[in-house]
Amino acid sequence: MEEKLNHKFLYVSVILLFLNFLYRLLDQSKMLLYFPLDYNNDGSSYMAQLFFMKVCGFHETCYYWYNGFVNFLHSPPGWYFFTLPLFNLLKSVNVATYFSMILIFVISFIIIYFLYDKIQLSKTERVALFIFFFGNAIAIGNFIKLIRVHELFAWMNFIIFFFLIYYYKSKQIDWKYWLVIPAYAFILLSYQSVGVLSSLLFLSLFLVKQNKEKFYVAISAFFSLLITAFWWVPFILRLHEGGIPDMPQAQWVWTFNNLHFFTNIFIFIIPLILFSLFYFYIKTSRNKRYDFLFILPILLLAISFFLRIHPFIPVFGNIFPDPYLIFFIFFIIFLFLKINWNISFIKIFIPYFLIFLILISLGFNIFRTPFFVEPTDPLNRDLEIAFENLNDNFIKQ
Numbered sequence: 001m002e003e004k005l006n007h008k009f010l011y012v013s014v015i016l017l018f019l020n021f022l023y024r025l026l027d028q029s030k031m032l033l034y035f036p037l038d039y040n041n042d043g044s045s046y047m048a049q050l051f052f053m054k055v056c057g058f059h060e061t062c063y064y065w066y067n068g069f070v071n072f073l074h075s076p077p078g079w080y081f082f083t084l085p086l087f088n089l090l091k092s093v094n095v096a097t098y099f100s101m102i103l104i105f106v107i108s109f110i111i112i113y114f115l116y117d118k119i120q121l122s123k124t125e126r127v128a129l130f131i132f133f134f135g136n137a138i139a140i141g142n143f144i145k146l147i148r149v150h151e152l153f154a155w156m157n158f159i160i161f162f163f164l165i166y167y168y169k170s171k172q173i174d175w176k177y178w179l180v181i182p183a184y185a186f187i188l189l190s191y192q193s194v195g196v197l198s199s200l201l202f203l204s205l206f207l208v209k210q211n212k213e214k215f216y217v218a219i220s221a222f223f224s225l226l227i228t229a230f231w232w233v234p235f236i237l238r239l240h241e242g243g244i245p246d247m248p249q250a251q252w253v254w255t256f257n258n259l260h261f262f263t264n265i266f267i268f269i270i271p272l273i274l275f276s277l278f279y280f281y282i283k284t285s286r287n288k289r290y291d292f293l294f295i296l297p298i299l300l301l302a303i304s305f306f307l308r309i310h311p312f313i314p315v316f317g318n319i320f321p322d323p324y325l326i327f328f329i330f331f332i333i334f335l336f337l338k339i340n341w342n343i344s345f346i347k348i349f350i351p352y353f354l355i356f357l358i359l360i361s362l363g364f365n366i367f368r369t370p371f372f373v374e375p376t377d378p379l380n381r382d383l384e385i386a387f388e389n390l391n392d393n394f395i396k397q
Contacts, residue, residue, distance in 0.1 A: 043147020
């Protein structure tokens with residue numbers, strides 16, 4: 001008999017996280033009035049590139065920095081294509097970026113709410129999946145505070161991609177399966193780190209399929225790469241120009257200092273939670289071998305991440321820790337909601353542990369995640385006024 005957790009604990013957790021999520025979105029809405037100039041944001045760079053997309057185009061020489069550069073050789077263009085119509089309509093890059101963020105959250109909720117019922121999640125569980133994934137402390141720090149909208153766009157496409165992969169793991173492949181091609185293509189064109197991690201799901205599906213369906217999975221991965229070759233081929237051919245090979249960002253997991261203190265705690269705790277839930281998921285599974293094979297690639301990656309040996313793996317060694325953490329958090333949430341909690345003492349304990357984790361997440365956001373900083377410094381205001389009147393490149397050599 002399948003047993004799920006008492007939903008009243010999910011209600012409490014969802015409400016607490018949603019209130020914090022909403023508060024952070026309202027606080028971040030200050031960027032409608034002020035361009036973010038503080039040190040703790042990545043969005044100012046992405047907004048500059050959105051402007052370059054509009055005025056220079058894609059893969060065109062842009063003369064707004066130094067002697068010019070060819071844009072989007074080293075930055076995936078997906079979010080910029082998605083947000084450019086908003087920019088054209090609203091005429092303000094920071095307003096367009098904020099509403100793009102809101103739109104991505106809304107679309108993500110719609111995807112989860114209306115599709116994930118087909119993989120046996122109740123309405124409450126679907127709402128919980130959304131808010132647990134996008135409302136946890138790491139997600140809020142990355143997507144709202146740091147304004148990492150291009151990565152957020154990639155995760156929106158990831159939840160479509162994951163749904164299709166998971167749905168067809170136990171069903172015969174038909175014509176609707178081929179939607180994985182544009183779904184994965186959009187991930188690649190949005191944020192390459194999420195694309196690399198997501199590619200493991202092709203392997204997951206390949207391991208559980210038989211005969212010609214294995215070929216279909218391989219072909220779908222190939223065509224996803226093929227239709228995105230217009231971006232990733234130039235990206236790889238000129239990779240050395242962007243300095244990416246010289247930035248093995250996964251090595252941050254070996255940096256033990258105050259700046260990376262909490263990251264190192266998460267690197268230890270999150271894989272352990274994933275391993276524990278994986279154990280209970282397999283223990284209560286009706287087809288242990290089948291489910292084990294499907295989760296195996298994610299489990300192996302989590303082991304390498306936990307042992308901090310993933311920097312030695314080609315390509316994976318160039319991904320900094322946060323995309324790994326968000327990737328594992330998604331599977332933690334999904335497994336947690338899918339497990340049949342028919343072990344009585346665990347079933348009693350887990351809801352209280354969930355509330356504890358939610359409170360930790362809220363505390364981290366309140367005390368460690370900075371809020372939006374209004375540019376009250378006179379120098380910042382003078383710079384903003386000066387840039388508004390700048391019609392040429394900033395520096396010439």
